[in-house]
Structures are given as structure tokens and as C-alpha cells.
Amino acid sequence: MLRCAVVGLGWWGRQIVDSVAGSEHLEVVIAVDPAAEPDTASSRGLALVADMNAAVDSVDAVIVATPHTLHPAQVMEAAAAGKHVFCEKPLALNAADARRMVETCREAGVILGVGHERRFEGAMEEVARLAGDGALGELLFLECNWSHDLFARNPASTWRRDPSQAPAGTLTALGVHITDFFQSVAGPVVEVKAISSHRSSTFPGDDVLSVQFRFARGALGVLTNLASTPFYSRLAVFGDAGWAEVKEISNVDIPDPATLTWTGSNGVVHVREFPHTNTVRANLEQWARTIEGSAVYRFSDAELIHNVEILEAIVRSAETGLTQSV
Numbered sequence: 001m002l003r004c005a006v007v008g009l010g011w012w013g014r015q016i017v018d019s020v021a022g023s024e025h026l027e028v029v030i031a032v033d034p035a036a037e038p039d040t041a042s043s044r045g046l047a048l049v050a051d052m053n054a055a056v057d058s059v060d061a062v063i064v065a066t067p068h069t070l071h072p073a074q075v076m077e078a079a080a081a082g083k084h085v086f087c088e089k090p091l092a093l094n095a096a097d098a099r100r101m102v103e104t105c106r107e108a109g110v111i112l113g114v115g116h117e118r119r120f121e122g123a124m125e126e127v128a129r130l131a132g133d134g135a136l137g138e139l140l141f142l143e144c145n146w147s148h149d150l151f152a153r154n155p156a157s158t159w160r161r162d163p164s165q166a167p168a169g170t171l172t173a174l175g176v177h178i179t180d181f182f183q184s185v186a187g188p189v190v191e192v193k194a195i196s197s198h199r200s201s202t203f204p205g206d207d208v209l210s211v212q213f214r215f216a217r218g219a220l221g222v223l224t225n226l227a228s229t230p231f232y233s234r235l236a237v238f239g240d241a242g243w244a245e246v247k248e249i250s251n252v253d254i255p256d257p258a259t260l261t262w263t264g265s266n267g268v269v270h271v272r273e274f275p276h277t278n279t280v281r282a283n284l285e286q287w288a289r290t291i292e293g294s295a296v297y298r299f300s301d302a303e304l305i306h307n308v309e310i311l312e313a314i315v316r317s318a319e320t321g322l323t324q325s326v
Contacts, residue, residue: 137241
């Protein structure tokens with residue numbers, strides 16, 4: 001059983017703790033958050049401390065669920081203490097930090113996990129299988145609109161609405177899940193072109209983002225994130241022998257199903273509903289089992305770094321209006 005400290009007991013830190021309750025592979029025993037209410041920790045059976053130094057000696061691993069700019073220092077501090085680390089997305093806001101984080105964990109001999117739980121959704125796993133098995137033929141195009149107004153309803157002072165913490169609208173909260181999935185299906189990205197706009201008074205910065213992608217293997221793609229519209233999720237992958245589309249009606253923390261529709265070269269349309277599963281737990285448990293030696297974590301170091309390279313290029317393109325190499 002992997003004993004863990006969670007750093008950050010905000011909305012998503014609490015979601016992580018609640019998601020792994022009762023797991024046979026990991027247990028969160030300490031929360032690190034100087035601003036948390038004691039009852040928030042004690043109601044979950046957690047000790048509460050103000051800084052990570054007070055926690056690392058009594059745990060095997062650290063789960064980082066803090067504002068984005070804090071990730072690099074906290075991940076490297078945990079790794080330097082010999083602790084395995086799971087970091088919420090985005091791993092970092094620039095590729096140089098991501099490389100340092102990966103290298104520090106590798107040199108320390110600890111396993112670095114990342115909070116991209118969308119790869120563990122049943123419908124998304126099936127799309128990846130169809131694409132990987134050749135059922136869709138040569139991949140031509142990937143597209144996704146994944147949007148919600150959750151952060152637009154947050155108080156104006158929240159860090160999730162701070163452009164320095166969350167550049168390019170909700171890309172850092174939403175889009176990085178999709179860029180991670182895109183690269184897992186279509187391979188590395190070599191070029192992006194992003195356009196952003198501020199349209200709604202409910203969100204303080206650019207709430208509309210559209211990104212075009214060119215992949216190294218030749219496929220193209222497009223991603224849209226809207227920060228001020230009710231939840232909407234649709235992802236599609238097109239090949240020269242078929243296509244597959246996933247639709248969802250709610251975020252990962254709400255137990256609604258997803259619908260996969262796909263067809264191959266015979267023209268038969270298949271429709272399958274996938275029930276909601278605890279993908280946050282599935283991701284964390286695979287990380288823990290990798291530490292145990294009973295599993296192989298599905299995110300490579302190269303993918304961890306490359307997804308931050310994609311993020312950095314998108315932010316740069318949105319700011320300059322120019323196509324950016326990745």
C-alpha cells in the first residue's frame with residue numbers, strides 16, 4: 001500500500017482523495033495546505049500540515065494538486081526527497097521546466113505520474129484501440145470541442161482565472177487533456193496555429209480558443225475550448241477507412257455515460273454506451289501499481305514533456321497570431 005500526501009486540498013485535491021478512498025494500492029494520509037480548513041482534512045481522515053517538509057518523511061509518495069506555477073518546484077522537491085510523485089495537469093507551463101522535472105525524477109529513481117485521466121475513459125480507450133489496430137485506416141484528421149463554464153462561475157479572484165496560471169483561456173485546464181490524447185493516437189505534433197478571443201463578460205480573459213495541428217506523421221487536427229458555455233464534449237478521429245466519435249454530457253467528476261459511434265469501410269455504424277468509471281482512481285492506481293512493479297504506466301517521459309511543448313507552442317501562437325513549430 002502506497003502511503004501518500006496530497007499537496008493542495010482545494011476542489012481537485014479533494015476529488016483525488018475521495019476518488020481513491022478504499023483503494024488497495026494507495027492511501028492518502030496527509031494533506032499539505034496552509035489555507036485548508038481543518039474539518040476538510042479531518043472529515044477525510046487526513047492529518048493536516050502547512051508545508052511539504054512536515055509530510056515527506058512519513059509517506060512514500062506525493063500527489064501535487066496545486067496552482068500550475070507551483071508544480072515544478074514541488075515535484076522536484078518531492079523527488080529530491082526520494083518520493084514518487086503524481087502531478088496534476090499541466091505538468092508545467094513551459095517545456096524547460098517539464099524536462100527538469102522528468103530528469104529530476106529519473107535521476108532520483110522515482111516514478112512520475114500525471115493527471116490525464118481521459119486516457120482511462122472506456123470510450124476514449126476504444127477510439128485509441130480502433131485507431132491503433134488500423135480499423136480506421138490511415139489517420140487523416142482529429143477534432144475535438146471540449147468546453148464548459150465551470151471556471152467562469154468561480155470567484156474572479158481564483159487562480160484558475162488568472163492568465164499567468166491559466167494562459168490561452170481554459171487550455172491549461174481542458175485542452176491539455178485533449179492534446180495528450182491526440183499525441184497518444186496520432187503521434188508527435190510538429191506545428192500549431194492558435195486563435196483566441198474574449199467574447200463573454202463571464203470570463204476575465206480569452207474565453208474562446210481554436211487550435212489547428214499538424215502531426216509529424218501527416219495527419220491534421222483541430223481543438224476548440226470555450227470557457228463560458230455550458231458543458232459540451234465531442235471528439236472525433238477520421239481515417240481513410242472509417243471514423244469514430246465520442247460524445248459526453250458532463251465532466252469526469254459527474255457519473256454520466258459516454259457514447260461512442262464508429263464505422264469502418266463496410267459502412268456499418270456501431271453505437272455503444274460506456275458507463276462512467278472512476279478514471280481519476282484508475283490513473284492513480286496504475287501509477288501506484290507501476291511503483292509496486294505490477295504494471296507499466298501508460299505515459300512515457302517523452303509524452304509528458306511533449307505535451308508541455310505543445311501547450312507552450314499554443315500559448316505562444318495565441319499571443320503572436322503566428323504558426324509555431326513544436
